[in-house]
Amino acid sequence: MRIDVALAALILLTAVAGVIPAAADQGVSINLGSIKINEPLIRGQDYRLPEMEVSNPGMDTSTYLMEVRAVRDQDALPLDRGWFSLNPERFELGPGDSQVVLMVLHVPDDASLGAYGGLVGASIVPARQGASVGAAAAAKLTFEVARPDSIISPLASWLKENPLIVYGLTALVVASLAARVLRRKFTFSIERR
Numbered sequence: 001m002r003i004d005v006a007l008a009a010l011i012l013l014t015a016v017a018g019v020i021p022a023a024a025d026q027g028v029s030i031n032l033g034s035i036k037i038n039e040p041l042i043r044g045q046d047y048r049l050p051e052m053e054v055s056n057p058g059m060d061t062s063t064y065l066m067e068v069r070a071v072r073d074q075d076a077l078p079l080d081r082g083w084f085s086l087n088p089e090r091f092e093l094g095p096g097d098s099q100v101v102l103m104v105l106h107v108p109d110d111a112s113l114g115a116y117g118g119l120v121g122a123s124i125v126p127a128r129q130g131a132s133v134g135a136a137a138a139a140k141l142t143f144e145v146a147r148p149d150s151i152i153s154p155l156a157s158w159l160k161e162n163p164l165i166v167y168g169l170t171a172l173v174v175a176s177l178a179a180r181v182l183r184r185k186f187t188f189s190i191e192r193r
Contacts, residue, residue, distance in 0.1 A: 026124050027058035032139040035120070040146030041107050049103040052139065054122040056093035063092045063125040066101055069138065070118045079118030079141065083107065090125070107145055117142045 031053040041047060056062055066086040070078030085104040093099055103120065121138025159166050 037143035076117030
């Protein structure tokens with residue numbers, strides 16, 4: 001009987017008071033969903049990642065911290081925070097404001113070969129000590145660290161960036177082979193009369 005009275009009182013209180021809507025005073029959003037680097041990365045190199053725009057969709061001014069995190073239960077190697085330069089790393093945004101964050105990935109000389117994956121994003125820094133619920137938004141980042149193919153890899157990249165040289169060298173080789181074939185098939189002699 002006590003449970004029925006307590007339940008009836010709760011229902012009556014809810015009906016009288018109405019439902020109070022909740023409003024988010026703090027928030028975070030980013031402009032990237034995922035970053036997938038398709039070409040293998042080489043040890044000892046720096047790579048500029050796409051810029052990330054962090055926005056405050058909330059009603060209060062908030063402080064944000066850029067983070068790099070591993071994702072558990074994945075086959076990829078975890079991201080290492082020390083490999084990243086995030087500029088700015090910590091910043092404050094008013095309601096509706098945005099901040100562009102420049103991201104550079106440095107693959108160290110001793111990096112393990114293989115596929116890497118994790119999250120890069122922004123989280124709200126709690127305003128006070130103790131237990132709190134914060135918001136965060138992150139983009140999934142995936143890439144592979146591979147061994148360079150000695151001189152072939154840089155040469156292939158250079159030729160890919162300079163297609164006119166490739167076309168010119170190809171035309172020169174074809175013309176040279178054609179001249180050789182024609183010289184063997186036909187004999188020309190020029191005489192003076």
